[in-house]
Amino acid sequence: MSAFFQNSGLFFALLGAAFATLMAGIGSAIGVGKAGVAASGVLAEEPSLFGKVLIFQLLPATQGIYGLLVGILILSNVGLIGGAKEITVLQGLLYFAASLPIAFCGLYSAIYQSKCAVAGIGTVAKKPDQFGKAILMPAMVETYAILALLISMLAIIGIAGM
């Protein structure tokens, strides 16, 4: 059992990569789906608004990309992409911890951003000239996903230098 734990650094690092990609990806899938439903509703009534509502729909997609980025970074640092490396249990656990900010923040910010995007789609359906202002509201939610991405990335880079 102790031998397993001594060699499980890579496992924890891989768990971190999977966690970041999975959680943020789930958030984005829910978010893009929800905004897409609202966008389809508006398009059924006014197809000329396609370009505008598409941007709203894509806003919650970014969290999934951030999760993927963190996942790739971890895989690359632990040698699963581009050559094998020795990863200690501590390093593995640290990579796992580094994935948590984008995993949780990605999940929740994508869901809440989609709610905001749905409301924005409603605004554009009524007042297409207010697109510029309406897009700002869901974009604000993005800030927190970016902050989480930043911390996850800084942590991964820091762990690699240890």
Next chain:
Amino acid sequence: MQQDYTYAVARIRFRETRLLNDGDLLSLLSAKDTPSAIRLLRDKGWGDNNDVKDAEALLSLEEKKLWDFIGEIVTEQEVFDFLRVPSDFHNLKVAIKCVTRDEKPDGMLLYNAVCDPMELFDAVSNREYQRLPEYMQDCTREAMTALLQTSDGQLCDMIIDKACMEHVVTLGKQSDNEIIRLYCELFAASGDIKIAVRSAKTKKSHDFILRAMAECDSLDIEKLSAAAALDFDAIIAYLNLTDYKGAVEAIRTSMSAFEKWCDDYLTEVMRSQKWEPFGVGPIVAYILARENEMKAVRLILSAKVNNLSEETVKERLRSMYV
């Protein structure tokens, strides 16, 4: 699984831009005659590809378009039963009266109802009340017996109206949507107030009034019926102590002024739904707004036919949702 209304609300959001506003109603009112008013409505998207010239046909078409649209965007129609159930009770009155008079219900049945009107008529004419929804069975038996024994159409209507109000209140209590709860409560409370006022004018007994009223949360029907058995001023004195204090002036003016107060009150409460992105609230608000719009258009068009003055119509026009 609870229905997600995101798609429906998004479609409603766009449709709200086509609702008539107060300015549109004034333009309609200023139209020189009915054909010009209908032309204005057609410019606003009313009617279909056929050139409908009759006002009533145009309004029926709009009603049908509204419910076809709602059927298209919401799969679980039961959520709107509180709006359609009064049509069922209307059809029940028609069926009972036609059956007892051995007449056909042609043209009197409303089709925007929960139960199929002909099915309902058939069940009543064959006395197969178990084929009716459970909430209709007892009142059908009672109303049929009352009509056959007394030939009193008013008593028959009273029994059915009370059952209708009670069922709408039940539907309101079952709903977790604030707008639906409010609508159902107001439906019963305004019904009770109208019964009280009419009964006071016709000097009905306390027992009769109490029998006609439906229980609701915002009014104590014991007190209201006792006040109605006294006189009109007693009703006003009681209402001044309730949530309907604001309606007292309208009630003093007329019943149509009170109906306008109810519609305006509901419109005011519903305004917040214009920017609510989720839930059934915006859909309910849109349906009520369209119904309100049709009432206003019917009023204007009938005023044109009957040469009523613009001022008279303006006094009766409801405030619009947009």
